[in-house]
Amino acid sequence: DTEVTQTPKHLVMGMTNKKSLKCEQHMGHRAMYWYKQKAKKPPELMFVYSYEKLSINESVPSRFSPECPNSSLLNLHLHALQPEDSALYLCASSRAGTSGTIAGELFFGEGSRLTVL
Amino acid sequence: AQKVTQAQTEISVVEKEDVTLDCVYETRDTTYYLFWYKQPPSGELVFLIRRNSFDEQNEISGRYSWNFQKSTSSFNFTITASQVVDSAVYFCALSGTSYDKVIFGPGTSLSVIP
Numbered sequence: 001d002t003e004v005t006q007t008p009k010h011l012v013m014g015m016t017n018k019k020s021l022k023c024e025q026h027m028g029h030r031a032m033y034w035y036k037q038k039a040k041k042p043p044e045l046m047f048v049y050s051y052e053k054l055s056i057n058e059s060v061p062s063r064f065s066p067e068c069p070n071s072s073l074l075n076l077h078l079h080a081l082q083p084e085d086s087a088l089y090l091c092a093s094s095r096a097g098t099s100g101t102i103a104g105e106l107f108f109g110e111g112s113r114l115t116v117l
Numbered sequence: 118a119q120k121v122t123q124a125q126t127e128i129s130v131v132e133k134e135d136v137t138l139d140c141v142y143e144t145r146d147t148t149y150y151l152f153w154y155k156q157p158p159s160g161e162l163v164f165l166i167r168r169n170s171f172d173e174q175n176e177i178s179g180r181y182s183w184n185f186q187k188s189t190s191s192f193n194f195t196i197t198a199s200q201v202v203d204s205a206v207y208f209c210a211l212s213g214t215s216y217d218k219v220i221f222g223p224g225t226s227l228s229v230i231p
Contacts, residue, residue: 041224042222042224048218050217092162106219108162
């Protein structure tokens with residue numbers, strides 16, 4: 001079983017809806033990530049939170065709004081999405097630090113498959 | 118700018134064959150990290166290995182081995198005696214000075230045929 005839990009697993013929403021994706025980890029990791037993955041494509045980095053602060057925003061449209069309420073939780077709020085936003089949204093976590101010695105070992109959840117109608 | 122290239126889009130092998138997945142990277146950082154991840158059909162990405170730019174020692178883990186060559190900017194992955202369970206998409210990835218920013222290559226889809 002994955003140690004990064006994402007809910008819901010599937011979400012269908014209209015372009016005027018507001019919904020949220022949730023991610024939870026209890027490994028004590030202090031860095032959390034959102035990636036977007038389209039079919040047959042690699043994951044694309046969207047946001048990184050390090051110690052509950054937004055450290056990386058890859059120029060993501062404002063209709064995606066991340067939130068990190070505490071070190072274990074990561075949300076992605078969705079509003080006024082477009083059909084092209086349909087994708088698999090992956091949450092990941094890793095140990096964070098002040099050096100790169102623990103860089104990049106990401107633990108991924110199973111993803112939330114989003115369909116925008 | 119950082120970039121990862123995986124020239125092989127799809128590979129099919131017969132079970133028990135050896136297979137090598139190629140990865141070429143570009144970065145201007147002098148310190149960087151390379152990774153391989155596996156994504157089985159279930160969708161969850163699984164971390165396989167990380168190498169630091171200053172450690173070119175090759176690594177073997179069971180049937181898996183990795184060959185890191187800075188001179189050719191390559192970090193290739195070999196599966197020995199492939200098994201059906203190895204069927205997945207394999208991603209090579211890179212992070213640099215901004216070590217939280219992990220960039221994935223396009224992936225290689227490996228099919229192991231019984």
